[in-house]
Amino acid sequence: MDHPDDAPAAADTASAEHVPVLLDRVLALLAPALADRPAVAVDATLGLGGHAEALLAAHPQLTLVGLDRDQAALARSRDRLAPYAGRIHLVHAVYDRMPEVLDELGIGGVDGVLFDLGVSSMQLDVAARGFAYAQDAPLDMRMDQSSGITAEDVVNEYPVPQLARILREYGEERFALRIAQAIERERRRAPLRSTAQLAELVREAIPAATRRRGGHPAKRTFQALRIEVNGELDAVRGAVPAALDALTVGGRIVSLAYHSLEDRIVKHAFAALATDTTPPGLPVTLPGSGPQLKLLNRGAEPASAAEIDANARAASVKLRAAERIRAAV
Structure with a gap:
């Protein structure tokens, strides 16, 4: 690969x-x-x-x-x-x-x-798979699309503490709790469905000074979700x-x-x-x-x-x- x-x-x-x-x-x-x-x-x-x-x-x-x-x-x-x-x-x-x-x-x-x-x-290059934050697609991220939970399931159903733990442990994201709380506020209004929606939400949840360095602000969140979805x-x-x-x-x-x-x-x-x-x-x-x-x-x-x-x-x-x-x- x-x-x-x-x-x-x-x-x-x-x-x-x-x-x-x-x-x-x-x-x-x-x-x-x-x-x-x-x-x-x-x-x-x-x-x-x-x-x-x-x-x-x-x-x-x-x-x-x-x-x-x-x-x-x-x-x-x-x-x-x-x-x-x-x-x-x-x-x-x-x-x-x-x-x-x-x-x-x-x-x-x-x-x-x-x-x-x-x-x-x-998997990265086919936008519909939902792995890449730079391309809008459904929140899927399954390597095996025949079974298992999707990233949409994770972001809409996991409790905030569990979601924050995943972002912190699997994405090594220091703003894990802030991002999880932002996801919770958004999903109360309507479920998150797309990679672009999630990427923008993460960008807004991270302090502006941090957003200016270290690559795309959603990189660690997408990594963490992918690892969780695929075990x-x-x-x-x-x-x-x-x-x-x-x-x-x-x-x-x-x-x-x-x-x-x-x-x-x-x-x-x-x-x-x-x-x-x-x-x-x-x-x-x-x-x-x-x-x-x-x-x-x-x-x-x-x-x-x-x-x-x-x-x-x-x-x-x-x-x-x-x-x-x-x-x-």
């Missing part, structure tokens, strides 16, 4: 549309685990299939499992990846269902996993440990995250398995206590200036990668 949380206006998306973020870096990091053998990789966030297509082209013996909750994206990817139809399994599923999907496919372990978290370029953080919390469990020794995992909340979950999941659990004071590592993962970069790796120039949606990306070096006991 190609996306950061600060969704660009429609006029800004054409040049970046469908450009996979950090494609060369992702290919280089996964290549040692996939090259020159019958490997299996999972693209846990298939989106429009840009990363998947490049992986399949680079590794002729690769079998790829692609997951996505967005049926429109799956249909587009199925067309894009048609030349590789004999080597792909595309599944309508949220990525936290990875263990179940692999079990259904009879796959016991995988050699590579890619997470490209957040909202995809197609994104809970899905990441379940999916990353499951993906690590599925990795064979020598297998590699790459995560692309676009805000600190997702990146923090990935960081902690990687760190937990990259740590020697031998009790302090012992002179040697106990059997079964050594690290299971080797971290492949130091901290979160940003995009280069050249990458950002070529693809504005890479501006906020944080890449982490790891290799399994020991099987779980």
Whole structure:
């Protein structure tokens, strides 16, 4: 997927549309685990299939499992990846269902996993999906439009304290209570229905001095609502440990995250398995206590200036990668 949380206006998306973020870096990091053998990789966030297509082209013996909750994206990817139809399994599923999907496919372990978290370029660029504050649309924001609550449900039905908590925790919005109270006043008159209506309400609720810096005033509110509607953080919390469990020794995992909340979950999941659990004071590592993962970069790796120039949606990306070096006991 190609996306950061600060969704660009429609006029800004054409040049970046469908450009996979950090494609060369992702290919280089996964290549040692996939090259020159019958490997299996999972693209846990298939989106429009840009990363998947490049992986399949680079590794002729690769079998790829692609997951996505967005049926429109799956249909587009199925067309894009048609030349590789004999080597792909595309599944309508949220990525936290990875263990179940692999079990259904009879796959016991995988050699590579890619997470490209957040909202995809197609979801941002199709105004009717309601993700972008710069384009008027119904307040939907569902990645899977076949089920679940909408952003309209959240803003019109959640109590003010719950709404403020979501804006504060998921959007890191310091004016969360002011915005929630403004929403409450507005919805007493009439339900909020459109992204433009909500974006303007948020803009007016934030102090004028703050509005003049830091991007669009509604950016954090839209991020928070999207995360709530799609249960994104809970899905990441379940999916990353499951993906690590599925990795064979020598297998590699790459995560692309676009805000600190997702990146923090990935960081902690990687760190937990990259740590020697031998009790302090012992002179040697106990059997079964050594690290299971080797971290492949130091901290979160940003995009280069050249990458950002070529693809504005890479501006906020944080890449982490790891290799399994020991099987779980």
